[in-house]
Amino acid sequence: MDAFAELGLERRLEWSGEALRAAFREAGKTRHPDGGGTVEGFERLQQALACLIDPGARLRHWLELEGREGELRGAVGPGVMDFFSSIGPVLQEADGLLKEREGAQSQLARALLEPRIQECREKLEGIQEQLDVAREERESRFPEVERGELDGWTVARELAFFGKWSAQIRAKFAAMW
Incomplete structure (x- = not known):
């Protein structure tokens, strides 16, 4: 899943929580079952927001989508x-x-x-x-x-x-x- 695409967002790292929640609300209008969407589609939307709202998770997701090799285990500063x-x-x-x-x-x-x-x-x-x-x-x-x-x-x-x-x-x- 590309969480950025699920929320209809450009694939970049700098997103405020407010902008992410606004994208979620906008996409939710049509993806929520009450708005003509499906339960599965809305669940994917919720997963996308959960992934992107956390800056660390957003960064890991972006790195994977961009094909940047690396591991979460390893050296830190x-x-x-x-x-x-x-x-x-x-x-x-x-x-x-x-x-x-x-x-x-x-x-x-x-x-x-x-x-x-x-x-x-x-x-x-x-x-x-x-x-x-x-x-x-x-x-x-x-x-x-x-x-x-x-x-x-x-x-x-x-x-x-x-x-x-x-x-x-x-x-x-x-x-x-």
Whole structure:
């Protein structure tokens, strides 16, 4: 499946979420079963949006469609591994605090944990902000990837790490409420 074609879009990397959702809504007018389309056709449209709305998935899809050889496994830049060294300890701290809160026998014990939990939430938010900045920086380099000036698979690997870490941070943050 060519997700760009499914949404009636030009095959390029720089698409805003707003533009992708607008293309989905437009195509959905005729592809939705209520608009004369089929269930299968609308499901393909939904899959196309899911693929393209995530910049990392969009990049991988584009690289495959363009026939650019590479793998999602492999080397990443040193800056990416620096994130791991700051994310790992905070995620471990969050796990420890969650276990402590789960084992707390009283409301007082849980209340006494709250300042440490709030501090950990703030650390998670700070790391998430740093990841967002790094992700946006990688996305800003999409034109270089399209022109063949930058290895797209390296960028895809880095975006995959950022996505994985963001999901872990969001899950820990949510569990701390």
